[in-house]
Amino acid sequence: MIPSTLTEAKEYLENKISFEPRVAIILGSGLGDALKDVTAAVEISYSEIPGFPPTTIAGHKGKLVAGKIGDTPIIAFCGRFHFYEGHSMEVVTLPVRVSKLLGANTLIVTNAAGGINPDFRAGDLMVIKDHLNLIGVSPLRGPNLDDLGPRFVPLVDAYDPSGIDLMERVADKIEIKLQRGIYAALCGPMYETAAEVKMLYTLGADAVGMSTVPEVIVARHQGMKVLGLSCITNEWGWVVNNKKGSSPSHEEVQKIAAALKPVLSRFISELIRGQTSL
Numbered sequence: 001m002i003p004s005t006l007t008e009a010k011e012y013l014e015n016k017i018s019f020e021p022r023v024a025i026i027l028g029s030g031l032g033d034a035l036k037d038v039t040a041a042v043e044i045s046y047s048e049i050p051g052f053p054p055t056t057i058a059g060h061k062g063k064l065v066a067g068k069i070g071d072t073p074i075i076a077f078c079g080r081f082h083f084y085e086g087h088s089m090e091v092v093t094l095p096v097r098v099s100k101l102l103g104a105n106t107l108i109v110t111n112a113a114g115g116i117n118p119d120f121r122a123g124d125l126m127v128i129k130d131h132l133n134l135i136g137v138s139p140l141r142g143p144n145l146d147d148l149g150p151r152f153v154p155l156v157d158a159y160d161p162s163g164i165d166l167m168e169r170v171a172d173k174i175e176i177k178l179q180r181g182i183y184a185a186l187c188g189p190m191y192e193t194a195a196e197v198k199m200l201y202t203l204g205a206d207a208v209g210m211s212t213v214p215e216v217i218v219a220r221h222q223g224m225k226v227l228g229l230s231c232i233t234n235e236w237g238w239v240v241n242n243k244k245g246s247s248p249s250h251e252e253v254q255k256i257a258a259a260l261k262p263v264l265s266r267f268i269s270e271l272i273r274g275q276t277s278l
């Protein structure tokens with residue numbers, strides 16, 4: 001059985017969008033309007049879609065954009081639902097479930113993240129090669145939705161290895177610096193303590209944020225190919241190196257994310273254009 005919240009959202013969107021999307025994109029903190037290259041775009045506010053609550057965070061716009069990048073039909077979710085907002089994991093992962101029901105086989109997830117790796121600089125882009133789920137909850141807990149995917153989901157290679165290679169080739173081609181690393185997700189909404197930053201570094205995390213991992217798990221549950229990108233908005237290397245520094249603020253994160261939008265837009269466009277493998 002597919003839950004009625006999913007089929008209602010799917011049917012509503014099918015009537016509004018005249019094509020089957022191939023790629024779904026989730027745009028994170030401050031990145032909501034990053035895609036500049038979508039043609040024949042239809043915009044649908046989340047408040048219109050059955051089962052979609054309004055987003056509550058500044059910088060998360062709360063609309064869906066459906067259209068084409070090059071010849072590829074896409075849907076982009078501009079604004080996401082976070083677990084820390086009090087949403088259930090079903091709501092957090094609703095865009096991913098609905099994307100697949102609409103026909104998308106690839107998910108590109110983006111987020112704003114703090115750089116744990118001391119070599120990372122605010123303003124870097126990082127391809128996510130793996131993750132640490134430190135949110136403490138699984139979006140697959142509860143009865144399995146057998147019609148959507150299996151009970152036990154392998155997550156080794158959750159981030160498609162050929163997608164990682166593709167992102168590195170595209171970054172080379174358009175000459176942007178691309179870091180590569182492990183994304184750790186914590187529940188938030190508080191930023192990390194110094195002890196937590198040191199723990200994350202010890203665990204091998206390169207970046208930290210408050211999202212993405214539930215969406216990736218659900219995408220893999222339903223067999224979607226996943227590509228992940230973090231926009232490094234602040235540096236934590238000072239903690240790792242026992243230097244002086246300060247915690248990020250939401251404003252700082254938003255400011256750096258906003259500055260990264262043009263490069264993110266270009267990168268995603270280039271990634272999708274002419275890519276029959278996505």
Ligand code: HPA
Pocket residue numbers: 112113114115191192208209210233234248253
């Ligand atoms: N920690 C957690 N989430 C974040 C950060 C951070 O440093 N920066 C942007 N999102």
